[in-house]
Amino acid sequence: MKNLIFGLLLLTAIGSYAQENLNFNAKKEITSPEINADKTVTFRVIAPNASKVELQGDMLGAPGIAPMLKQTDGIWTYTTAPLKSELYSYSFIVDGLKIRDANNVYQIRDVASVVNVLIVGGGKADNYLITDVPHGTVSKRWYDSPGNSKQRRITIYTPPGYENNKTKYPVLYLLHGMGGDEEAWAALGRTAQILDNLIAQGKAKPMIVVMPNGNVDQQAAPGEDIKGLYKPTMQLPNTMDGKMEETFTDIIKFVEANYRVNANKSQRAIAGLSMGGYHSLHISRFYPKTFDYIGLFSPAIMPSSKISSKVYENFDATLKTQFDNGLKLYWIGIGKTDFLYKTVTDYRKNLDKIGAKYTYVESEGGHTWSNWRDYLVQFAPQLFK
């Protein structure tokens, strides 16, 4: 009787939440996506009135769209072939309208679009899962950037145990690509999960990971600054004109003043994807005694010599100086079908010409987060050894 009364009151309470929670009292409860034992994945949509429903996702072969099948109960379904371990993203297209999966609350934003995600484990994507290991802390905070005359937002990962000891840690500066911001590596890149797992497995040293916003005209990610909840667009102004490189010392100063770090070259790494690879290349060259570890993930190596910024002057000479100063790892990764493949090949020739030693990894695939997460998993264990 006691439990009955309590249960009834709880149900009343739940009813009240449904006022707030418009979708909660759905008529049919379905599961989507459902990851089956054989690693196939079943997607489901309730759309009795639709005449055509499709699945669009990166788990499908070209062209990346597959028709879903209508069942007698108005539920459309699609089951994939067995899938490799990966973080996948997808949408549904219902009578031409692209929608998200109402039964999957997990999603990521990339610039102005939001897609659902799922993780198929049992392989490389196990690195992206939250596992039963000690967890680091992810903080969103603000720092002063005098070089940009503004407060700016930054994401900082501190490793498990950071708060409870006196150890000084090494720092990896991890930079996003065009369209990204200080949220990108943590959300799309699963950085905290990857580092938690690699550190727990003894594969990577405990390190602080600093994820700044590489669009110097932005204070913060869309929705996180005084511009309010505007519609995001690609950030072009000043993202690749030297300003990020010139003002990067603001970030290093902030980190070294606010965290227990070893403030020396052997304990600093910088890596980035696409535009962030470009930034990492130039920042590490422009401050040639600052980083012992450099990672260029599918770097967008633009003809920087064509841009009038002192950051990009004397490219070959300053690059040679950087290597002559000595560094421990200069790591380049790119996918075989990446549209930047040729520029990276040309850049490698340039490195060869000046006698620079680097590590080169050529992966399958193109310009994708799947590769960038992989590169982080490969790169982080090589740091601070």
Add this chain to the structure above:
Amino acid sequence: MKNLIFGLLLLTAIGSYAQENLNFNAKKEITSPEINADKTVTFRVIAPNASKVELQGDMLGAPGIAPMLKQTDGIWTYTTAPLKSELYSYSFIVDGLKIRDANNVYQIRDVASVVNVLIVGGGKADNYLITDVPHGTVSKRWYDSPGNSKQRRITIYTPPGYENNKTKYPVLYLLHGMGGDEEAWAALGRTAQILDNLIAQGKAKPMIVVMPNGNVDQQAAPGEDIKGLYKPTMQLPNTMDGKMEETFTDIIKFVEANYRVNANKSQRAIAGLSMGGYHSLHISRFYPKTFDYIGLFSPAIMPSSKISSKVYENFDATLKTQFDNGLKLYWIGIGKTDFLYKTVTDYRKNLDKIGAKYTYVESEGGHTWSNWRDYLVQFAPQLFK
């Protein structure tokens, strides 16, 4: 010419992102929602094939659904009446299928549903906006809860300047309702924005805000624990059976060991909404010398005497002891149409009976985040005076 070459390369780079970014190359660029100068809001959906499109949202009067009008270009629109300043949530219903607004990346999850949000400023919702003031830090970290035999995730707001001084701060423990988790107050409650603004305006003292997970069977919010990306449900087990109250000392110990706080009654506050109001009531009573400030926001006051947990024993006597010990603020807020209105009225009679002094605020509306954000805005300035 230099700029042209650079621009072309940038466009190529953008093209490559579109591979990742399935929605980016939409054929038509529309804005939705558009907040007009007169505080009306226009919503838009591109759905040329649909035969019926509706807007569902809390800015509409009952029944909360309005038909949208099809324009000649296949875009459906709806413009509201001028709206009061508020954070609103909404969805579209296209031929019976509830979908999110593809042109609005801002959204919140509440249990298993995700809805779009917008903020109409110029009034009370200005407190929810990010403004040009110093910003606190929001951290997601893990603490050990021996009482629950697990590591658990917690959200901590530290006020602007916390990292750069030696001050000891007061602490507000802020608890979510049923269906919520350690993400709820930060996401739905706009806690960081509210505190940043109130502190900058001199209305609230700088304080640390601790937002734990009140579902003791959970390690963390859905998607943030080892269960992976499962479909969330209401958390019933052990949420209101005394376990949260019994193990709350784990949270206080963690906070007081890891943050610069004034560890005394006059510098501790506890508040919560709905189930979190119930937790706040019982935690403050069960540890009757711990909190000088208690906030019950639309509290779900269950017949706790019917549940067999020592936390709920001797209700009146222990409540009287709490008040006899002295406290500075016992604040109760509830909406006139809240389904919990009567139980709160009964509880107030009980407080009157034992001679307890409290502050009572009766607002318009029901069991909604609109009220809970308001209550925080009213409650926080009264703390630690």
